[in-house]
Amino acid sequence: MKVLVTGGAGFIGSNLTDALVARGDQVRVLDNFSTGHEANLAAVAQRIELVRADLRDAAAVKAACVGVDVVFHEGAMPSVPRSVDDPATSFAVNAMGTLNVLLGAKECGVKRVVYAASSSAYGDTAVLPKREDMLQQPQSPYAADKVHGENLCRVFTRVYGLECVALRYFNVYGPRQRPDSAYAAVIPKFIDALLRGEAARIDGDGGQSRDFTFVRDVVEANLLAAVAPKAPGQVMNIGAGGRIDLLTLLREIAAATGVPARANHGPDRAGDVRDSQADISLAQRILGYNPNTPLSTGLKATVDWFLAQRAPVENERKSS
Numbered sequence: 001m002k003v004l005v006t007g008g009a010g011f012i013g014s015n016l017t018d019a020l021v022a023r024g025d026q027v028r029v030l031d032n033f034s035t036g037h038e039a040n041l042a043a044v045a046q047r048i049e050l051v052r053a054d055l056r057d058a059a060a061v062k063a064a065c066v067g068v069d070v071v072f073h074e075g076a077m078p079s080v081p082r083s084v085d086d087p088a089t090s091f092a093v094n095a096m097g098t099l100n101v102l103l104g105a106k107e108c109g110v111k112r113v114v115y116a117a118s119s120s121a122y123g124d125t126a127v128l129p130k131r132e133d134m135l136q137q138p139q140s141p142y143a144a145d146k147v148h149g150e151n152l153c154r155v156f157t158r159v160y161g162l163e164c165v166a167l168r169y170f171n172v173y174g175p176r177q178r179p180d181s182a183y184a185a186v187i188p189k190f191i192d193a194l195l196r197g198e199a200a201r202i203d204g205d206g207g208q209s210r211d212f213t214f215v216r217d218v219v220e221a222n223l224l225a226a227v228a229p230k231a232p233g234q235v236m237n238i239g240a241g242g243r244i245d246l247l248t249l250l251r252e253i254a255a256a257t258g259v260p261a262r263a264n265h266g267p268d269r270a271g272d273v274r275d276s277q278a279d280i281s282l283a284q285r286i287l288g289y290n291p292n293t294p295l296s297t298g299l300k301a302t303v304d305w306f307l308a309q310r311a312p313v314e315n316e317r318k319s320s
């Protein structure tokens with residue numbers, strides 16, 4: 001199969017690219033490297049086609065769709081706080097960029113588009129777990145733009161017959177998720193802090209909970225969504241199906257790193273939701289999705305990646 005992965009140099013996109021290359025697909029990656037990194041593609045660089053382009057450039061996106069069977073649309077400006085600071089860029093990349101992908105795919109005769117949607121669509125409702133038939137209640141520009149993208153996916157399936165599948169990811173974590181941006185996710189930030197011997201910074205009291213999903217399970221969901229006969233037109237939750245609060249998470253990370261947990265509490269973050277947990281029964285039924293990575297296993301793989309990143313730096317320090 002010939003596939004296009006937008007955002008393929010990013011955390012999730014590069015893990016997906018690895019899996020697609022490993023199973024023998026012809027993979028084209030489109031990325032502008034704004035938050036993605038070439039190092040993420042180093043292992044497959046000789047076996048993929050790399051297009052340096054921006055999702056906001058409709059012509060470049062369309063050109064990248066030529067000859068493609070399936071598009072995995074992972075590219076985005078994936079940050080709630082950054083979208084609060086800069087809603088115009090969030091809209092241009094996340095909403096318009098998705099329209100560009102769908103138009104390009106339609107015009108090039110792509111068979112299916114699998115879209116990275118977000119659990120932020122549910123907002124701060126008290127009802128748990130989140131089910132797909134609940135109201136969309138985005139609380140940030142990012143969430144609104146991701147919802148716009150999934151609505152476009154539904155419409156393109158219905159109006160133009162382009163098979164689109166939207167997967168609402170719940171707090172994905174794993175190797176290649178970076179701790180060094182102001183908008184980084186909590187797991188890499190906690191791991192990085194503990195490995196540096198620092199206190200982990202917690203926004204708020206640490207009682208907020210999330211459904212943390214290992215990236216390998218998300219990759220598997222994408223591979224299933226690309227072929228499942230009943231998937232087109234659907235919006236489906238992709239989580240682990242449980243939830244864990246940040247204080248417990250920090251203790252788990254302390255166990256995985258072997259470093260005692262220390263926390264430093266700050267104020268709540270603008271636009272954040274309190275609790276999140278996925279009902280994954282729809283994806284189980286339609287995709288045969290079966291997330292089976294225990295948190296301890298996923299955290300260990302993530303910590304191992306961090307240690308491997310640090311090893312060359314440590315060795316250099318010791319030898320100088």
Ligand SMILES: NC(=O)c1ccc[n+]([C@@H]2O[C@H](COP(=O)([O-])OP(=O)(O)OC[C@H]3O[C@@H](n4cnc5c(N)ncnc54)[C@H](O)[C@@H]3O)[C@@H](O)[C@H]2O)c1
Nearest residue numbers: 007009010011012032033034035036054055075076116172
């Ligand atoms: N990580 C999560 O927990 C999570 C949760 C819900 C949804 N998502 C969605 O999953 C997708 C992947 O997220 P990620 O965590 O891997 O983030 P990431 O930042 O690692 O990856 C995003 C990729 O998109 C690229 N990109 C950004 N703007 C671009 C542009 N204008 N043109 C071309 N490429 C551009 C970046 O360079 C990067 O490689 C995103 O669509 C995000 O909204 C992620």
